[in-house]
Amino acid sequence: MSRVDDFSPPLRYPFALGPHGTPPPVIAWARKHHPVCPVLLPSGQQVWMVTRKDDITRLLTQPVFSRDLVYPGAPRFVGEDFTAVPGGIFNLDGADHARIRHILAPHFTPSAAARHTEMIARHAEGLLDAMETGLNPADLVEAYAAPLPLRVSCEVLGIPLEQRAAYLDAFRTQTSLVVSAADVAAATAATLDLTEQIIKAKRADGDHNGPLGALVGAEAEGVLSDEELHGTASYLLVTGSEPLVPPLATGAVTLMRHPDQLNACVAEEELWPQAVDEVLRYHHNGVLGLPRVATEDVTLHGVRIAAGDGVCAPMLGATWDPRHYRHPEKFDIHRSGDMSATFGAGPHFCLGGAFARVFLTTAYAALFRRFPDLFLAVPEDDLPWQVDIQLIRPARVPVCW
């Protein structure tokens, strides 16, 4: 692991993680010494990184920092990933963003998310049945944490599992940090191909159910353009499942590493929502957060961020900010405070936040109800954390019961 005195700006992303999937130590260093810190991305571009919670909130709520990266030369991690897709809700600001969000919002409210509980539990139980009758020890990622989000997301979006599974490599390439810019662009194009197939099928079936159906229906009514339909639908495909793998896998590891708190949840299932909130504070699913771009010059902590500069806000900077969370390095399911910060702030507050909470609550409860004595089959220091993707996740979690 890097020592604190090893760091010097500009930092090079990706950063070395802390132990057990905790935030890279460089984030705490930057928060203390360089609250606006230059970072070199794998693409060769340089962006600013802000790491204090108050600054991050400003960044996410002020219109001067735009999400519109749909132009040549925009800051990218590697290449033209989904931030380059025109019309995607992620890439829009102001009224256009609000108009599309208004179409999707009813499908992502807490009560809409809660309606999926039974479906999530059904898929969880199916996977746990197979795990229980298979090899013991087993890899929790392969048996549960990877397939469950995909199955659930396919149901939510109303698309066949096989069709989407065939494009998994494209989704993964879009978040990879060790592929070429051309690979990322090709993966984005492949995802748009899949999006086109799905939209075509939904149009043919007149299927206006679920978030994708709502987008198709809204396009038919002229509420959004064809470009916005495709861009936003492809965004939902990218973000619907893979980003849920990290908290499911990493959270399970952290819970097993804190058996007292895990046992409390197993004994009293009402504690799961609190545990989920703390997992989400403790482990964001990614490190740096996709860039925004300044639309005019801004000075922050004496650093001039020029118009056109990219700025990143690692949510782990906010959720581990000791000014807001006492002993942030302590995993404590009984913690109070702002437990939504992991989902961001402002107009782009994570659309799927309520859904993620319902998903994880249901998934953890099912897993540990089935295997209350689940334990790691390897030393915790052996767990392999993937270093080549934007997400923080273990490649494997061997477990025994």
Next chain:
Amino acid sequence: MPVAICVFMSANTHIGDFTVRTLSRRHQRILNRAEHVLIGLSPFNGYYKPRLVRDLVAWGHHHFDRTDVFIPGWETAHTLTGAGMSPRDAVHRSRRAAKRLRNAAVDALRSCGDTEPHTRVHTSTTLASRGAYTRLHERVRTEYARDPVVRAACRETAREALRTHCDGQPSEQQVDLAVSYPLAELPLILDSPAIFATESSVVVYHRELGPLTPLILGRSPTVWPVAGQGFAVVTPPPTALERREG
């Protein structure tokens, strides 16, 4: 360096003392490049005592540019469950065995002056953070399902491992349980250069790998070792007592 290896390979040498045997001229050439050695250790059989691990690591450190050590991972528990042990006991026993080997390897590396010995000791779990390993592992699992050569090699290796833990011939169901162990190790004899980011690499073990030999020699139609992959059997010299006993 390569000269030292060649001298070293002749029988009854003084420095390093180990006997090294390769399976082909190609492996011999790779060995002589002496770029990277991966020392494979195995649990449960009592062969890899701390002193032998120390001597092996010192040998690797002396003769190769880079030395890494591989100790079997959680899949060894499947051999034990296949032999009838409860999963919980199997995992605990596997972890204890791996810990002993790891401690010996870390101590050995440290005594060679390695300042980060932990980073040089690997298991199938730790290697899963490397794309080269996971891609190969996925590939061999796929080929296991359809290539009879891969399948036979892995099943016979699993069967051999089971025989050391149970009486009689293991059943096919027991082999099904235990086959994850050879599958996890196969990537290392096919492309350890990619996994350890080197042009050539020699995997060394204390005996031939028996049923895996056809794969080491490239006899499978679907998976074969890369050009820079070597394999060698490395054995220590006989002890004074063994020498006296002839």
